[in-house]
Amino acid sequence: MNAIHPSAVVGPEVTMGTGNVIGPFAVLVGRVELGDHNWIGSGVTIGAPPEVRGWDHPTSWDSVDGGGVQIGHRNVLREGCQIHQGWKAVTKLGDDGFIMNQVYVAHDCRLGSHVTMASGARLAGHVVVQDRANLGMGALVHQRRVIGAGVMVGMGSVVTRDVPPLALVMGNPSRISRSNRYQAERIGLSAEDCDRLDAAYRSDLSGVVAVELLASTAGASSLVEEWVSARG
Template identity: 45%
Template sequence: MNSIHSSAQLIGEVSLGEGNMIGPLVVIIGPVTIGDGNWIGTGTVIGAPPEVGSWEHPMDAARLDTGNGILIGNGNVIREYVQIHQGWRETTRVGNNVFVMNQSYIAHDCVIEDGVTLASSVLLAGHVRIGAGANLGLGSSVHQRCYVGERTMVGMGSVVTRSLPPFSKAYGNPARVHGANAVGMERAGIPEGTIAVAVAMYDRPYEKSLQSLAGLPGVGAAVESWRQRSATGA
C-alpha cells in the first residue's frame, strides 16, 4: 500500500511500488517509475519536461507527460519542493537510499547513484552524475556533464566546474580538491592502508597521482569508473 495525500497529482504514466509516502501538493508527471519505501515531501515536482530550449513544450494541459522518463529506486527521502526533471537524451535516474534535501534541483539526464546526500538547494545541471555515497553541501552547484566521484565530499556553496575524483574533499568557487575524504572512506569500510594512500595522494595534484589508488582494495572500481566517465563526459 502507498500513502498518497489527497492534494497530490499523479499525471500520465506513473508506476509506484509499495510503501511510498506521497505528501501534500506533490506533482508527478510520467513517464516516471518509483520503487518501494520512498518518502516524497510537500510541493515536490517530479517529471516536468527537460529544461532544454529546443524541447517542444506541450501546449495541451491534458498531455503534459513528455520526456524520456525518470527512474527512482527504493528507500529514498526527497524533501519539500525538490524538482526532478524528465530525461532528454536518456532517463533521469535516482538510485537507492538517496537523501535529497529541500529545494534541490536535479536536471534532465542526471544519474544519482546509491547513498548520495544532496543538502538543501543543491543544483545539478543536465547530464551530471553523482557517484555512490557522495555528499554535496548546502547550496553547492554542479556544471553540466560533470562527474562527482564516489564518496566525494563537496563543501557548502561550492561551484563544481570540472569532474571531481572519488574519495576527495572539494570546495570553493571554482571547487578544487583539498585532500581525501578519509571520514567517508572509513564509514564505507575501506581498509586503513588504502585510506592512507588516498590521504597521501591527495596532497599532490590528483591528475598525476590517481594511478596510486588503481587496484587497491575497496577503491579500484570507483577510480576506474571515474577515469572513464570524466574522460568521456558521460
C-alpha cells in the first residue's frame, strides 16, 4: 500500500494513507498525518521539533512533542527538504504541492494547495502561503507573513511584508512589480480583467488599488477574502 525504503525512519506516531513513496534516509517523526499518493524524496525530514529556543527537545525519537504536521494528497517533497512540527498550532501542507530540494518550512506554517517552492526557498515560523503561490529559488519569507493566492515570488527575493493575491514580487526587500498574469488567467479572469489588474499593480506598488479591484471582480473576490482572513 505504501513503498517505504528500508533505510527510512517512520516513527510510531506517524499515520499515512495509501500509495505513498518514502525515499532512502527520510525521517518522519512525531505526530505526522500523511494523506495519499505523496512522494517523499531521500533525506527529507518531517516532524522534527519546532526550532524554538527553550523547547524541550526529546531524548527519544519514538515520541516527539509538538503541534504536529498535516500533509494532504499528491504532494512531491524533494531531497533534503524539512517540515517542522507546529509550536502553537499544526504545520500544514495542502494537496498537489511541489516542494523542491532543500526547502525549509518552519513551525506553524500553513501552505495551501498547488503551491510550488523552488530549491532552497525558506519560510520562517507562522507563514501562510495560499493556493497556487510560487516561490522562486532561494526566496526567503519573514515570519508571520501572508503570501496570497497565485503570487509569484522572484528568485532570491526577501519577503518582509504580506503579498496580496496574484501579485509578482521581487528584490531584497521584495517589492510588487506587476501582476502574475499567468495565474490570473488560470483562475479564469478575462483578458480585460487581467489587463486592469496588471495596470493596477504597476501604478500602485502598495497593492491597495489592485486589492480593491480584485475584491470587485467576479472569480477573484474570494481570493481577497481569504487573504484578509489569514492576515487576522
